[in-house]
Each structure stands twice: as C-alpha cells, then as structure tokens.
Amino acid sequence: MQLLFIGQIIGVVSASALLLFLLARLWPRRGPGMRCQGYAVLITGCDSGFGHMLAVALDRRGFTVFAGCLQPEAAGAQSLTRLCTSRLRILKLDVTSEQDVQLARKTVQDNLPEKGLWAVVNNAGISDWAEIEWSSSQDFQNMLNVNLMGGIRTSIALLPLVRVAKGRMVFVSSIFSFFTCLNMAAYSVSKRGLEAFADCLRVEMASFGVKVSIIQPGNFGQATDIVKVKTDEEIWARLDEERKHTFNRSYIELANQYFTSSCRSGSGSAAPVVQAMVHALTSARPRSRYLLVPPTELILFRLLPLLPTALTDAFFSLSSMYSTRRRLLYTQ
Incomplete structure (x- = not known):
C-alpha cells in the first residue's frame, strides 16, 4: 500500500512538472529587443x-563591453580587441582579488556610457574533478574562491551601479548545482552556493527593478576549455598510502577514462549558452533559470530536483560505472 501511494505521488509530481514545462515553453515571450x-x-x-563569445556577441549588439580577463596580455584577451569595436575595453580582473574587483569598479564607473551599467555577468569559473577523498580542503577552498566568492565579490562591488540602471545580474552556474554525481563534489558545492546567492539576490533586487537570472549549462566540455584533463599518474601521485589501498590503480584508470569520455561526448557548440545569456540580458521577460541540456535529457533534468532523494540516489545505481566501481573497490 505504501509503495502504491509513493508511486501515485511520483506520478502526480511527474505529470505536474511536465505540464509546467510545456506551459513555460508555449507561453509567449517577447524576444530580445532592447x-x-x-x-x-x-x-x-x-x-x-562563454565569456569570450558573449563579449563578441554583445559588442555586435551595440553594448559597451567591459571584458574582465585574468590575463589581459594573453591571446584570448587580445583577440577580443581584434574582433570587437572600440567600445569594448579589456579589464584585468582576477575575481579572487578584492583589489582587482575594486579597480575594475572604478574603471567602469569612470568610463560609463550615458545610460550606465546595465548588467554584470558573473561568468568566471574553474572546473576540476576528483572524488572527495582524493581532494584536500584547499582544493575545495580554491574552487569556492573563484566560482562562489568571485561572483559574490563582483556582485557586491557593482550592484550600486546596476541598481541605478534597473538592469540585470546574470550568474553562470551548472547542472551540477542540483545534479549529483561522482567526482564533482567541489564544483557542485561552489555552484550550489552561487545559486543560493543568486536566489537571495533576486528576491532583494526585485524591489529595485533589477532582474536576476541563472544560466545552467549541461555538458559543454568540448565547446570550452574549462575541463581539466589529468593523467592516471597525476591522480595516483596525490593519494597517500591509505587511499592508494582503498582506491586502487585499476579504479583510478577507470574513473579517469570515464570522466574524459563523458567530457568528450558534450556539445561542441557554445551557441545555446550564449543565446541564453543574451536573452537574460535583453529580453523584457528574462527567465530566472535557463536550463541548457539536449532535448532528450530536458524532462529528466526538470524532474530531478522534484524527486525524493531515495529515487535520485537509486538512479545512479543503474549506471554500469557505479556497479564496476563497487566491484573494484570491494574486491581488492
């Protein structure tokens, strides 16, 4: 009887989520037109x-773009000056540095066009992968300092200018903010925290007419250089003897192969993400969240946050990777 009741609840939740999804897709939206x-x-x-491509897209639309770059003298930043108009300005901006953030604010404030600062896009981020026991607390701290605190530092510094324009705040998150899987703990923690910050900000900024949007890309590993490639030897060398005994070499090789192949299967075009960013910045009705995954996976990722934890955890047991992991770790 209890299982039947749970099944009915799941059915109702699934049907409701599907209905909401269809309504959201069918409801008319005014396209970008500001x-x-x-x-x-x-x-x-x-x-x-994403940030590089968005800078080019916004410059072509007529925005004055302040492009924050970690290495303003490097090839990536310099290519922006060739691809864009004189409206684009390169800023040295390490989001982990309070000094850099404050200098960027001053530069922006001193060089604003007549209508002011319309938006801040918190796009800077890093990615890494490792199981929790392969990581140190410093690994987590490094991830949080860029992906979470970087967005917080930049937002707090620039919000007064965006408030004046009644503009937009955009945060680049990830499906890993709610989708839990092996090897992505530090990244997931940073992105879940970033979304919590953005959600709180959206509620507070509504009083000022500022809209806040979250971009949730799926697997775009081929379209960006954010994925960190490692060798089996690099992972193995970081483990102490106790963890080498637990996470044997065979499993390390399997995990590395699995992660690398998963990244290579991702989308090779960043266009959907950039289009979503442009919509969030220019539409009269921007969405609170933009989930960017293949159509075949869309309903699954819409449903996951609504399902009971027991079901979402059980979902992973269906993967051959997890069954192989269990066998390798418990038979050594």
Whole structure:
C-alpha cells in the first residue's frame, strides 16, 4: 500500500512538472529587443569560453563591453580587441582579488556610457574533478574562491551601479548545482552556493527593478576549455598510502577514462549558452533559470530536483560505472 501511494505521488509530481514545462515553453515571450546602445555590461572570465563569445556577441549588439580577463596580455584577451569595436575595453580582473574587483569598479564607473551599467555577468569559473577523498580542503577552498566568492565579490562591488540602471545580474552556474554525481563534489558545492546567492539576490533586487537570472549549462566540455584533463599518474601521485589501498590503480584508470569520455561526448557548440545569456540580458521577460541540456535529457533534468532523494540516489545505481566501481573497490 505504501509503495502504491509513493508511486501515485511520483506520478502526480511527474505529470505536474511536465505540464509546467510545456506551459513555460508555449507561453509567449517577447524576444530580445532592447536598445543596447548607450548601456554597458561587465563580463567576468572573458579570456576564453562563454565569456569570450558573449563579449563578441554583445559588442555586435551595440553594448559597451567591459571584458574582465585574468590575463589581459594573453591571446584570448587580445583577440577580443581584434574582433570587437572600440567600445569594448579589456579589464584585468582576477575575481579572487578584492583589489582587482575594486579597480575594475572604478574603471567602469569612470568610463560609463550615458545610460550606465546595465548588467554584470558573473561568468568566471574553474572546473576540476576528483572524488572527495582524493581532494584536500584547499582544493575545495580554491574552487569556492573563484566560482562562489568571485561572483559574490563582483556582485557586491557593482550592484550600486546596476541598481541605478534597473538592469540585470546574470550568474553562470551548472547542472551540477542540483545534479549529483561522482567526482564533482567541489564544483557542485561552489555552484550550489552561487545559486543560493543568486536566489537571495533576486528576491532583494526585485524591489529595485533589477532582474536576476541563472544560466545552467549541461555538458559543454568540448565547446570550452574549462575541463581539466589529468593523467592516471597525476591522480595516483596525490593519494597517500591509505587511499592508494582503498582506491586502487585499476579504479583510478577507470574513473579517469570515464570522466574524459563523458567530457568528450558534450556539445561542441557554445551557441545555446550564449543565446541564453543574451536573452537574460535583453529580453523584457528574462527567465530566472535557463536550463541548457539536449532535448532528450530536458524532462529528466526538470524532474530531478522534484524527486525524493531515495529515487535520485537509486538512479545512479543503474549506471554500469557505479556497479564496476563497487566491484573494484570491494574486491581488492
């Protein structure tokens, strides 16, 4: 009887989620149409990837773009000056540095176009993968300092300018903010924290007419250089003797092969992510969240946050990777 009741609940939740999803897709939205000239946008993490491509797209739309780059003299940043108009300005911006953030704010404030700072796009981020026991607390701290605290530092510094323009705050998160899997603990913690910050900010900023959006890309490993490639030897060398006994060499090789192949199976085009960012910045009705996964996976990722933990945890047991992991770790 209890199992039947649980099944009925799951059925109702699934049907409701599907209905909400269809309504959200069918409900008419005004497309991007704001006049971008005279407004500025600050983007962090423009050296490469999503930030680099967004800077080019916004420059072509007429925005004044402040492109925050970790290495302003490197090839990625310099290519922006060739691809974009004179409206684009490169800023040295390490989001882990309070000094860099404050200098960026001053530069932006001193060089704003007539309509002010329309938006901040918190895009800068790093990625790494490792099981929790392969990591140190410093590994977690490094991830949090960029992915979470970097967004918080930049937002707090620039919010007064965005409030004046009644503009937008955009945060680049990930499906790993709610999708739990092996090897992504530090990254998931940083992105879940970033979304919590953005959610709180959205509620507070509503009083000022500032809209807040979260971008949740799926696997775009081929389209960006955020994925960190490791060798089996590098992973093995970091483990102490106790963990080498638990996480044997065979499993290390399997995990590395699995992670690498998963990244290579991701989308090779960042266009959907950049389009979502542009919509969040320019639409009269931006979404609170933009989930960017293949259509075949969309319903699954919509449902996951609504399902009971027991079900979502059981979902992973269906993967051959998990069964092989259990066999390798418990038979040594």
